[in-house]
Structures are given as C-alpha cells and as structure tokens.
Amino acid sequence: MIERTVTVVPEDGLHARPASQVVEAASEYESRVTVGPAGGESVDASSMLAVTSLGVGSGDAVDLTADGEDEQAALDELETILTTPES
C-alpha cells in the first residue's frame, strides 16, 4: 500500500466536477483507493456519497492511499486531479 498527502487546488474542493473526477478515476483502477482529511478518517474514493460527505474544501490537505497492482498509477492520477485548477 502506498500513501500520499496533497493539498486540494480546485476551487470547488471535493465537490461537483473534481469529486466526480476522483470517483471516476478511483473506480477505473484495480487498487482499492481511499481519501480522507489529513490525519483523519479515510473513505472509499470510488463512492460519490462517501467522497462528497467529507466536506473537503479548496486548500485542505488530504491523505490518499492506494493498495493493489496499479497503486502507483492510481495515486498519480488522483494527485493530478486534486492539484489541477479548474478551467
């Protein structure tokens, strides 16, 4: 399992489009992916309900974990989504 902490850049935080993108990405990988506020409890990143209920806003730090064969790629993609400003 690998872990990473990133700061959320998109203005909407983990809502709306960024949340959709995280859920979509997390669902595409074999690895089990979680997301949660830094140091707090993490949830399944492929569940829209769980991800949006975190209430993570722009500028918040989140812990990402991935566990599985493609864990590296999964975290790379999630990090890109969470650190790219919305157009």
Add this chain to the structure above:
Amino acid sequence: MLDNPHKTRTISGISATPLSGLGTARWYRSGERPDPGEVSAADPETERQRFDDAQEAAREELETEREQTRERVGSEEAAVFDAHLQFLDDPQLTDPIEAAIADGAAAEEAVDKAFGGAIEQFEGMEGMMAERADDLRDIRDRLLRLLSGGERTDLTDLPEGTVLFAERLTPSDTAQLDPDTIAGFVTMTGGRTSHVSIFARSLGIPAVVGAGEELAEIREATKVAIDAEREVVVANPDAAVREQVTAGRDVTVRENRVETRDGTEIEVAANIGTAAELDGAVDQGADGIGLFRTEFLFLDRESPPSEDEQFESYVEALDAFPEGRVVVRTLDIGGDKPIPYLDLPEEENPFLGNRGIRRSLDADSDLFESQLRALLRAAAAGKGTLSVMFPLVSTIEELTAALDAVDRVASDLDDEGIDYAQPELGVMIETPAAVLMAPEFAERVDFLSIGTNDLAQYVMAADRENEAVAELHDPQQPAVLRAIDRAVEAAHANDSWIGMCGEMAGDPDLTELLVGLGLDELSMSAVTVPAVKANITEIDRSEAVDRRDRALTKNTKSMVTKTVNQ
C-alpha cells in the same frame, strides 16, 4: 378579507440573473405517486428486478439529459449529471437497497430509506453540502417516479408568459425551460451558486431563487413581476412596478451597434444552438447571430428534418435580426454524436475523423444539399442578412466542392422557379491547415470565422474535454494567439471580414486584445454580450493594437496572460 388574492405582495429572494420579467404564475406540479411506505412488496426477486429496471431507466434518462444540457446550456452545466450517475451506482446506496429488498421490503420503501438516510446526513449543512442533499433528493425522486411508471414532467411546452413557481427545480427541469416563451421562474429554495441559478444564467431566464415558504401563498394564475434589481418577486404588481420591471429590461438592451472610443465599429453577436435561444440573444442586445450551430435540428430524432422545417428555423433567426446578420454553420457532425438515422461508424479518434465538411461532401451529401436549399430559400425570405459558413475545412478542394454545391443548389432552385438569394459564404478557421491556407481561403469567400475552442484543440493537440491538458488548451497560448493573428492578416489582405466564435470571444478580459488583433466581429454566449459591448466602448484602438503587438512577442502563456492583464 384577510387573504385578498388581488393585493400587491412583495417577497424577497435572490436574483439568479440580472434579468427582470413580467408574467403569470404557474405552479409546477410534479407527477403524483404513491407514498413509498404504502406500496406492498411482491416477492424479493420481483422487487429486485423492479429496482434494477428503474436504475437502468434512470441511467438512460440521465445520459440523455446530460447530452441535452450539453447542447442547450453548456458542458460545464452538464457535469452535474455525471455526479448523479455516480450517485446512482454508488454501492453505499445500492447495497442497503438490495439488502432491504432481500429482507422483504418493496423497492420503493428500500429506495426511500437508503436515500433518506444519506439526505439526512447532508441536510442542514451549508453551501456545497446542502446542494448534495438536493442532488440525492433529485435521484431518489427519479427512481420513485420510475418505479411507479411515471413519465418525466414536460416543461418544454409551457404557455407563453409563464413565470414558473416551484418549491425547487432540478437541473433536468431547468434545462427543459424554453427561454423563448417563459417569462421567468421563482423557487422557494436555492442560492446564487445552485445548479438552478447557474442554468438560469446560461439560458438567460429571469429568476428569483430562495424565496422561502411564503411563496406558497401566491396563487396559480396571479400576475407577477420579477424585479432583478430589488431581488424580489411581486404578486399583482401595480403600474409603477410593472414599468420599473420593463424599464429594467431596457437597461440591459444596449445600443444596436457599439464602437471603440475612436470610432471602430465591432459587431457583437451571439452563439445559438436552437431558435429558442433567439429571444435571449435579442434581449441581451446582440447585433446578430455569429454562430448558429445547426446540429441541434438534427439530434434527438428518428429522421432528418425536412427542408421546409429547416427553412422555417433559419427564417425565424433572420426575422429576429431584421437589421443584423445571422451566420449559420452547416452541419458539423462526426462520430462523437449519435444520430440514429445516419450511419456514423465508431471511430478511434472522432475529432480527427470523418466529420464536418468532410461528411457533408461525402456520406451526408443529401443532407448537405437539403440544408443548402433551405438556407438559400431562407436568404430570400428572411428579414436579416444570411451568411453561411463551412466547418472543419482544411483544403482548397473541400472549399471548392462546398462552393460548387452552393452553385448547384442555386441553379436547381432557379430551374424550379423557387425564390432564393445568394448568402454570404465563409469558412471556419479551426485547424492549423486552415490557418496556413487562410490567404487562399479568404480569396475565395466573403468571410472567415475563427472557432477558438477547436483551433486551440488542434493547434495544441490538446483535447478540449480533457482537464489534464487544460493548461495547453488555452487561447492565450502563444501558438494559438499567433495562429489567430495570421488568420486575421490573411482575411484583411484579401478583403474578407473576420469574426471569432468560441469562448475566447466572450471573455471580457480579452476584448481589448481581440480588438487589437483586428477582429471585425465577436460572437459569444448571449449573456456575455452586454459586458463585451460595454468594454468595446472603453477601448482605444491604438492602445489595443499596442497591447496586441506586445502580446505577440511573448513566448509563454504566462507572459501573454500578464500582458493581457497589465
């Protein structure tokens, strides 16, 4: 009488758009359905099948609504349906539903309980979180409606002058509203950033949201005014209010034409997809239509529109701008848009495939011919000036073939004794090939029009839908800017005028740069027309040219942006 229904009454809310309106209140009634708690369960297998069917039907509806919203409102607004699709398949919701059904619950009860728990979790929270509760309610109600076999409420055909009153409107409700006939809407819930407000702004519909429960006291068929400036809805408005509301409307309608401080006239036009958007364009003071995307006439139907049906739509657009110009883009369809009656093969790369003029000259030549016939007839019958442009042209052969097709249609109409007129003809500049060939194109046509979204996509080889490359897909990239400049020079050297349609044209921060580059026309979403017009009147042409000169020497996007913002 205490509750006099004819008394003037003012209720405060939040203005979702800067537009005011006057009309008749009509309450939104969603279809009746049984109380979920009172549906008796069949055996678990049957209930499970019912739930699976409803989930599948909901998925299909959401996908259709996402496409319609993308076409009618915008792709950013359509993203809400992606979120709904994800909630619909979320195991944290579907697992408890399936478990409850296995324990003998009816599908309705299982759905109601699982969503109820999730909604409670978000309810009472602020901002974004409160909106998730709305999303979940929306999906729950959709599933319950489908379980009881109910149809979607049709809001596309409301009587003219309706001010729609509702407790709340979902994104799919709002996307159906026709800005052409509806005078506005008022909802009890919602805020400035709610989906419903964003949709109202994109469609240009007067709207007050968050008016509270007091709204329920306004009766069906009451005359009402929406006053955007005071952020209120007024029942039974007196003459003074009515005048203020209609006067408020005039303020947003600017002078027909605007020019820079030193007298260069710039045409400011609106982009539309359907004739329903014409009123919004007129209301916002557009000089004409700079991009009429005709695909919408061809989508969501079983057979192509007839020549007469197209003719009527084009005439309607021309009549809306008797003094102006309407630029119609011929059919721009490829493998990314499903059209049942066309044989559109799956392509690996639909944006680099057989689309636009390529199909019109080949597989869809019959459709192209009927579209040209409708256009040439409309040019004679409609009040405004018609211009026709071809999408995705990249070679002289394609252009020549398209121009030949126009000549052929004209001579056919002549032979048949049908009234027609020759429209202005133009080419869209969307590909690097078109930029490089622009001088030769401009020699052969009356005008060029730069589609910046596609031009940026093709120049930078960066998918416009892919957020990961959004930084590259930007008109402020020096390569894109230089391509635009080259096209403008080519047009003017060959006595053609040149316009721009695409998001760049409607960005008020870029107006000065675009004027400096020498564009003769800018076409954008109707809502941004007033802001861009206001900007133009402040611009000094020589300062704008100076800014263009500086921007063109910059070799990075960040430097270009800095020059623009200085």
